[in-house]
Amino acid sequence: MPIHDWTRVPAGIFHHFHHAWIEEISRFLNRGHLPEGYYALAEQLAGRLGPDVLALHAGAAGNGNGKGAPVQGHSPGGVRVAERKPKARFHIQTLTETETYAARAKAVVIRHASDHSVIAMVEIVSPGNKSSQNRIGSFVRKEEETLAAGIHLLIADLFPPTPRDPEGLHRAIWPDREDGFEFNPAKPLTCVSYVSDPLPEAFIEPVGLGDDLPEMPLFLTPEEYVPLPLEITYQAAWNEVPAYWREFVAKPA
Template identity: 30%
Template sequence: MPILDHLSEEITNIAEFQSFHNAWAVYIAGKLNEALPRGFRAKPHSQIGSWEVDVRTDRFLAEDEKEKLKIQYQIPTPSATAHVTFPTELEVFIVNVSHSTQKIVGVIEIVSKANKDRPQNIDAFVAKCHSILSQGISLIIGDLLSIPFFNLHNQLLGALEISEGKIEEKKEMPLYCSSYRVTFDVNEKPVIEFWIYALKVGDTLPTLPLFITSEIAVPVKLEEAYMETCERLKFFEE
């Protein structure tokens, strides 16, 4: 189904973006849990002004499980690959780990109005994403808000000192979804691979890879979760 204009009066009269935002995080987590192998789980996590989905694990994958998962989902070629240098000292972002044995392996950030309505909030969001990646955690960003017109993917690449792979900022394509993973080259230097999709109202949401190990990714089917969220909130009721 096409992406709706979540800032239009027609849609906000049914559900304010915050309500949609919260529900979408829940359905994304639910869809992910259908795809994740045993020992991995996704759950929505709320903070003031933002929602995210964490994928965490308390076990290692056996070799036969790895091979099965590789066959189930073929990872697409990344949009770009770039070497990065992470600072040796960086504030660690702690995300609601309920058991000490659990390790966060992936985070999905759904951009809210509060994430980009003022410079300090933009800086905070970018710093959080930077910190997530510096810990080797896979990251997905989804931004379905055309206003304020500001591209957080480009800002994150700037913070990572990556010059290529930025989304051309065009008023007619203000939305985007992006996925990132940290790997290492033969010299053990960190490298970021990322997948980017510039979007507009009316487009279909992509399926993005979320890496749960250095080799294994699960498909995050944003479109399926989006459709279910819209149906449950009765966006199409006559």
């Protein structure tokens, strides 16, 4: 199935597809395609990596003893924003709709059952990840922190370069121009697998609209990987998109 032009749809439609694709990748990996002891979860990763992401422990969530997360709801004496907006000369929203969907996006997180620590991650880029210098800077820093933490990384970016990443996200994450990678404007989209190691490595597959997605290595250690077929998981996620939007995206522009 050819890669579609997702710039043609509203951010919410791609977010729906993004969610479905992440789930399909998780299902594929958990159906016998990971070595014993490894498992995949679809997890929301908002902001920088923290201890709650890097370590997952049984019983970490609130257990009814009052020590869990605060309850979100209406407090007595509070004023609902929907009923009466706060008065101020300026109201600044830090995220656009596109960026809000990017902040809500999930990733596939590979953990090991011995201590449930994060081993690897699969991320699918959302348009909001590249919508401003601040957003792309935050995304790049998170990927750098991921690799620095010893976590292997696979990224699929199906959105064309912007003025903020004119040669694609790989060059933004890995700015070393002596690495042999040459950006090809005819194949401006990127699938890249990074090996976290004192001497890191990158395996890059440039792709373009209409191409089939490649099989990519998902590294579990610097010496071991599992093949991840992006094409069949993409196709399964595509089937979960409402028929109207499938027809809209698939028809010629």
